[in-house]
Amino acid sequence: MTKFEKAKAEIAGEKTLADQWTRLSSFDLDYTDSQGEKHRLKREVYHRTPAACILLYDPKRETVVLVRQFRLPAQLTGEPAWMLEVPAGLLDGDDPEAAIRREAMEETGFRVRDVRFLFKALTSPGAITEILHFFAAVIDTSDRIAEGGGLAEEHEDIEVLEVRLSDAMAMIESGDIYDAKTIMLLQWATLNVATLR
Ligand SMILES: Nc1nc2c(ncn2[C@@H]2O[C@H](COP(=O)(O)OP(=O)(O)O[C@H]3O[C@H](CO)[C@@H](O)[C@H](O)[C@@H]3O)[C@@H](O)[C@H]2O)c(=O)[nH]1
Numbered sequence: 670m671t672k673f674e675k676a677k678a679e680i681a682g683e684k685t686l687a688d689q690w691t692r693l694s695s696f697d698l699d700y701t702d703s704q705g706e707k708h709r710l711k712r713e714v715y716h717r718t719p720a721a722c723i724l725l726y727d728p729k730r731e732t733v734v735l736v737r738q739f740r741l742p743a744q745l746t747g748e749p750a751w752m753l754e755v756p757a758g759l760l761d762g763d764d765p766e767a768a769i770r771r772e773a774m775e776e777t778g779f780r781v782r783d784v785r786f787l788f789k790a791l792t793s794p795g796a797i798t799e800i801l802h803f804f805a806a807v808i809d810t811s812d813r814i815a816e817g818g819g820l821a822e823e824h825e826d827i828e829v830l831e832v833r834l835s836d837a838m839a840m841i842e843s844g845d846i847y848d849a850k851t852i853m854l855l856q857w858a859t860l861n862v863a864t865l866r
C-alpha cells in the first residue's frame with residue numbers, strides 16, 4: 670500500500686517550445702494527487718535521447734580512462750568548463766552496448782572486449798528525459814589501438830587521460846571532477862574493484 674494508490678497523471682496537452690537539436694515542450698498535466706484531488710499542472714520537458722557511459726579500468730596499473738572536453742553548461746554556471754568525465758555518448762539509434770563500444774573507441778581509442786552492464790539512471794528526472802546506461806570494462810595497454818580524441822567532423826576536441834583510481838577519487842573531493850555520471854562510476858569502481866580483473 671503506497672501513498673500514491675489514488676494518484677494518476679494524464680497528459681492534457683503538449684506544446685513544442687523549441688525543436689532544434691533537441692525538442693523542448695510544455696505539458697499541461699491533469700494530476701490526481703494522493704488524496705484523490707485533481708489539479709492542472711504545467712511541466713516543461715527537454716526530450717534528450719538515451720545515452721551510455723563506461724568505466725574503463727586497467728587492474729594492472731589501477732588506472733581509469735577519463736576524457737576532458739569543453740562543456741558550455743559548465744561555463745554558464747561559472748565552473749571550470751573543460752570537464753573531466755568518463756567516456757560517454759548518445760546511443761544514436763544503436764543498442765546501449767554497441768553504442769558504448771563505438772563511443773569508447775571514438776573518444777579514447779580503447780577497444781572494449783568484455784563489457785559489463787551495471788545499471789541505468791535518469792540523470793535529471795524533474796525536467797529531462799535522458800536515461801543513461803552505465804557500463805564497465807577491464808582494459809590493458811594493448812587495447813589502446815587508436816588515438817581517440819573524438820570525431821573531427823563533429824569538431825570533438827577531446828583529451829584522453831589515464832589516472833589512478835585513488836587519484837580520481839581524490840579529484841572528486843577536491844572538485845576537479847564534478848560530473849555526476851563520472852562520480853557514480855568512480856564510486857562504483859571503488860566499491861567493486863575486486864571484481865574488476
Ligand atoms: N549542432 C549541434 N550539435 C550538438 C549539440 N549538442 C551536442 N552536439 C554534438 O553532438 C555530439 C554529442 O557527442 P556524444 O559523445 O554523443 O554525447 P556527449 O555530449 O558526450 O553526451 C554525454 O555526456 C553528456 C554530459 O554528461 C550527457 O548529457 C549525455 O547523456 C552523454 O552522457 C557533440 O560532440 C557535438 O558534436 C547542439 O546543440 N547542436
Ligand SMILES: [Mg+2]
Nearest residue numbers: 756757758776
Ligand atoms: Mg561524448
